[in-house]
Amino acid sequence: MIIGVLKEIKTEENRVSMTPASVEIMKQEGHTVLVEKGAGTGSGFEDAAFAKPGAEIIDTSQEVFQRAEMILRVKEPQTSEYPLLRNDQIYFSYLHLAASEELIQALRKAGTVNIAYETIQKASGSLPLLTPMSEIAGPMAIQEGAKYLEMVQGGHGVLLGGVPGVDPGTVLIIGGGVVGINAAKMASGLGAKVYVLDINLDRLRYLSDVMPPNCIPLMSSPATIRKLIQEADVVVGAVLVPGSRTPKLVDRGMLKTMKRGAVLVDVSIDQGGCFETSRETTHSQPTYTIDGIVHYAVSNMPGAVPKTSTLALTNATLPYAVEIANKGWKKAMKENPEIRSGANIVNGKITYRGVADAFGFDYTPTEKLL
Numbered sequence: 001m002i003i004g005v006l007k008e009i010k011t012e013e014n015r016v017s018m019t020p021a022s023v024e025i026m027k028q029e030g031h032t033v034l035v036e037k038g039a040g041t042g043s044g045f046e047d048a049a050f051a052k053p054g055a056e057i058i059d060t061s062q063e064v065f066q067r068a069e070m071i072l073r074v075k076e077p078q079t080s081e082y083p084l085l086r087n088d089q090i091y092f093s094y095l096h097l098a099a100s101e102e103l104i105q106a107l108r109k110a111g112t113v114n115i116a117y118e119t120i121q122k123a124s125g126s127l128p129l130l131t132p133m134s135e136i137a138g139p140m141a142i143q144e145g146a147k148y149l150e151m152v153q154g155g156h157g158v159l160l161g162g163v164p165g166v167d168p169g170t171v172l173i174i175g176g177g178v179v180g181i182n183a184a185k186m187a188s189g190l191g192a193k194v195y196v197l198d199i200n201l202d203r204l205r206y207l208s209d210v211m212p213p214n215c216i217p218l219m220s221s222p223a224t225i226r227k228l229i230q231e232a233d234v235v236v237g238a239v240l241v242p243g244s245r246t247p248k249l250v251d252r253g254m255l256k257t258m259k260r261g262a263v264l265v266d267v268s269i270d271q272g273g274c275f276e277t278s279r280e281t282t283h284s285q286p287t288y289t290i291d292g293i294v295h296y297a298v299s300n301m302p303g304a305v306p307k308t309s310t311l312a313l314t315n316a317t318l319p320y321a322v323e324i325a326n327k328g329w330k331k332a333m334k335e336n337p338e339i340r341s342g343a344n345i346v347n348g349k350i351t352y353r354g355v356a357d358a359f360g361f362d363y364t365p366t367e368k369l370l
Contacts (some may be wrong), residue, residue, distance in 0.1 A: 001033045001325040004068025005050075006061055007039040009085075010075045012283040013044030014306035015313065017072040017093065022318050024053035031325050034068055043310040049233065065089075070323055074313065075300065076103055081296050087111035088347065090329050092321060094118055094133075096270040096299075097344055098245040098358035107345045113329050117317060118270075119243040119352055120342040127242060128338075129320070131178050132312035136302040138182025138238065141265045143298050145234035146190070148263045148287055154294045156261025158233050161191030168192045170231045174249055174274065175238035176203050176217065179267050181210075183236050188215045195228050225249060230257045237266040237274040243344070244354030246271040252291070260292035269297040330370055340366050 001144070003026055005018045016039050018026075023033045035055040037047055047057045058064050065071070065084035073093035076086060079102075081282055085091065086114055088111060095116040097104050107114050117129035123180045142160075147168065149155035162168030171187040173180045176198030187194045188211060197220035207217035229235060229250065235258075239246050246268040255277065266278040273279075277290045278297045286298050302309035320339060333340040343351045349364040350356040356363035 001328075002034065002067055002069045003321070003325060004071045005033065005035045005039055005055075005062040006064055006071060006073050007036045008042075008074055008303075009061075009078050009080075010300060010303075013072070013075055013300050013303040015074040015303055015310045016040040016043045016045065017074050017317070018304075018321075019043075019310065020045055020049040020053055020055075020315050022314050022321075023050055023055045025318065025322065026325065027054040029322055029326060032056070034064050036061050036064050040310075043306040045310075056281040057083050070321075070325060072317075074303075075076065076100075077106070079106075082106040082110065085112050086111035088113060090115065090324065092117070092317075092324065092342075094270070095344055097352075097355045098243060099270060099272045101359045104345065104350070104355065104359065104361070108348045111347050112345070113343070113347065114345040115324070115329070115339065115342040116243070116344045117140035117342070119344060119354075120320060121242065122338055129313075129316050130240075130242075132316050133302045133309060135182050136305065136309050136312065137187040137267050138179040138184075140301045140304070141179070141183045141236045141238070141267050142186040142190070142234070144286070144301075145171070145236065145263045145265045145297075148294050148296055149233055149261070151261070154261065154287065154289055155263055156233070156259060160187065160233065169233040171195070171234045171236065172225075172228050172232040173197065173270075173307055174220065174225065175235045175236075175240065176200070176207055177238060177240055179238035179240070180236070181207065183238060183267075184211060184215050187234075188212050192234075195232075199223060199230075215350060220250075226254060226257070229254050230259075232262060233259065234263045234265065237264070237268045237278070239268050242353065243352050244271070245358045246274045248274060248276045250275040250277075252280070255291040255293045258293055261294065263294045263296060266295070266297040267301065269299050271299060274339070283366050334370050
C-alpha cells in the first residue's frame with residue numbers, strides 16, 4: 001500500500017503521524033511511504049531522517065493526496081483540503097467528528113474511509129490511541145491552569161501549591177478518566193487541594209486507593225459541581241463520551257458564583273467542550289475571559305510538546321496502521337473489532353452512532369459495509 005504522511009496545517013500543530021522508525025517498519029512490511037516535505041520538523045525529525053529508511057520526500061500535499069491509498073495524519077482534514085480527498089481513500093487520524101457538522105458533510109461527500117484514532121476501542125473499553133494524548137493533556141491542564149492563575153495572565157494571583165502558613169489553591173477536576181487522573185497527579189504533586197468527580201463508583205474506589213490524601217474523589221452530580229466550583233481556583237473539564245458530543249456540565253450561571261480570576265481549562269473541547277461558555281482557542285491565543293473567569297480551550301494541547309507527544313502517539317498508532325496497510329481496510333475491520341470500532345464515516349455512510357446522533361444523521365453499522 002502507498003502510505004501518505006502529511007504535514008499538519010491546523011494552527012500551531014507540530015506533531016507528525018509517523019517517525020523515521022515507523023517508516024522503517026512500514027518499509028519492512030513492503031509498503032511505500034510518502035512524506036510531505038517538512039512534515040516532521042516541528043517534532044525534531046528533518047526530511048533526511050525520513051529519507052534514510054526509505055521514505056520518498058514529496059514537495060506538496062496535493063501530490064501526497066493524489067498518490068496515497070492511506071493518509072496518516074494527527075488531525076482532521078482542514079477546509080482547504082476537502083477537495084483533495086478521494087473516494088475510497090483511507091484517512092486515519094484524530095477526527096472528533098461529533099464537534100463539526102461541516103467536516104462530517106465534507107467526508108461524506110468525499111467518499112473516503114475515515115478511521116478515527118479516538119474511537120478505536122479495546123474489549124476492556126479502553127481507548128488505546130486516545131490514552132497517550134490524554135496522559136499528556138492531563139498534566140498540561142494543570143500546568144496551564146497554574147500559569148493563567150498568575151495575575152499578569154488574568155488570574156487572581158494564587159500559587160496552586162501554597163507555601164508554609166498559606167492555604168494551597170483548590171483544583172476541581174470533572175471526570176476521573178485518563179485525563180482526570182493525570183491532571184490529579186500533577187495537581188496533587190504541586191500540593192493543591194484536589195477534588196476529582198466521576199459518576200463511576202468503581203473508578204472512584206480506584207482513585208481513593210491510588211491518589212494521595214490531598215486528592216478527594218467524589219461522586220459527580222450537578223449539586224456537587226455547583227458547590228465545589230465556588231471554591232475552585234482551577235476547574236478542569238476532563239469528560240469524555242467516546243466519539244460523541246460532550247455534555248455541558250458547567251453553565252454560564254455557575255460562572256457568576258466563582259472567584260473572579262479563576263481558570264477553566266476545557267480538555268473536552270475537541271468533542272464540543274463541557275463548559276457552556278467554551279469556544280475553541282489556539283496556542284498563540286489560548287485564553288479569553290467571560291464574567292471574570294479565564295477560559296483556556298486549546299483543542300490540540302499536546303501539539304505544544306510535540307517531541308514528547310509524537311513519540312507517545314506513534315508508539316500507539318503504528319501497529320494499527322501496519323495492520324490496515326497489510327490487510328486493507330475491509331479485511332482489517334473484519335478481523336479486528338478494535339479497528340472496526342474506529343470506523344466513523346465509510347463511503348459516505350456514518351458508521352459511528354455517536355457521530356450520527358450528534359447532528360441527527362442516519363447511522364449505518366460498519367458490518368453492513370463489509
